C-alpha cells in the first residue's frame with residue numbers, strides 16, 4: 001500500500017501538560033486520525049514480556065478494549081508481528097482515508113524509528129507552566145524526589161524536546177497549554193497552518209467514533225462521564241461536568257505557596273526553560289520571600305536521581 005500517508009504530528013509534552021487534550025483537538029483536522037500513545041503497543045517489561053494488553057481508551061470505557069476495531073487483539077498481533085507495516089495495517093482498519101496521523105506517544109526513539117520507516121514527522125510541543133505542572137503532580141501525589149527535582153525535570157524535559165526537533169531538523173511548533181485552553185481557535189489555526197492542514201469545526205470529539213491508545217486518564221471521562229468520580233484530588237471537582245469543556249487548570253494556586261513558586265523559579269533549569277517557553281514568575285509569587293531552603297533541597301535531591309529511564313520497546 002504505497003499510497004498510505006505517513007505524515008505524523010507528534011504531540012510532545014511533559015506529563016499532565018495537556019498533550020492528550022490537544023491531540024484530541026488536532027484529530028478534528030480534516031483527514032486527521034488520532035492514534036494516541038501508539039508506542040505503548042511495542043513496549044516490553046523487564047522480563048521481556050509485552051507490557052500492555054489493553055489499548056483503546058474509548059472502547060476501554062465500555063469494557064471492550066480488546067475487541068476494538070482498530071486496536072483490538074487481532075490488530076495488536078499483526079502490528080507486533082509486522083512492525084514495518086504499522087501504517088498500512090492501521091490504514092486498513094480505518095474507514096476514512098488518513099492524511100495526517102496524530103501521535104501523542106512522547107517517545108523520541110519512537111519518532112526516530114517511524115522516521116526511518118518513511119514517516120514525515122512534525123513536532124507539536126505543548127508546555128504547561130512549571131507551577132501548573134507541579135500542581136498536577138501534587139494533586140496526584142506524584143512528587144517523588146521533591147518539588148525542586150520535579151521542577152528541574154520540567155525544564156530539562158521540555159528543553160530536550162525543543163532541542164530534539166532542532167537537532168533532527170524536524171518542523172517544530174511550540175504552544176502554551178494556557179493559550180490553548182483560553183484561545184483554542186487561535187492556537188488550533190496556528191497549528192493547522194504549521195501542519196498545512198485544514199481546521200474545520202466539527203462534532204465535539206466525544207461524539208465522534210474515536211479509537212486511540214492510552215492518554216491522560218481524565219480524557220476517558222469525556223467518553224464516559226461517570227468516570228469523573230474516579231478522578232483524584234481536586235480533579236474530581238474539575239471533571240464533575242464530564243471535563244468536556246476547555247478550562248484553565250489552576251490547581252497550583254491551592255497547592256503551592258507563593259514562596260514555593262518563587263523558589264522553584266530560581267532554579268537554573270527552570271529559569272532557562274521558562275525564558276525559552278515564555279513563562280514569567282506569576283504575580284501571586286512576586287512578593288514571596290526566601291529561596292535558600294528549597295534550592296538546597298533541590299541540590300541534595302538531584303544528586304540522587306537519574307533523570308529519565310529509557311523505555312523498553314520492540315519496534
Ligand SMILES: [Zn+2]
Pocket residue numbers: 056057058059060065068069070071210211212
Ligand atoms: Zn476502540
